[in-house]
Amino acid sequence: IGAGGPTGGVRRVECIRFRIGGDGYESPIDEDDEDADNMHESGTIKETFDVCLAVSFGSLTGEWIAKGLTATTENVKDEAQTAGSKNLEPDRLDVNWKTKFLEAQRKLWESQEEVKSLKDKILEAVL
Structure with a gap:
């Protein structure tokens, strides 16, 4: 029948950090920004993640990227309500x-x- 199922997984995860100003606008923070490490205490940093995935099934291969994912620490009580759903x-x-x-x-x-x-x-x- 073959040599099993698909293979692959997460290729890379990129973390993009944004500084949120008092007016609500987000500006990207460079990795070499010396103030970036000190900004964690102030609570004005937003982190998003770009996840690159790849899968192979025999000679068929595919790649895709999920951009702008965020991690939250909130407990979701209503499972029907997710970050992407609209009420x-x-x-x-x-x-x-x-x-x-x-x-x-x-x-x-x-x-x-x-x-x-x-x-x-x-x-x-x-x-």
């Missing part, structure tokens, strides 16, 4: 979706009726 109101979205659908359906029927009446007028004019 949207499902009931409101359903109503908006239904309203938009019904409006589009009404416009479609109106245009079909208009086409039918135009066809009838053309047939009357020709005959």
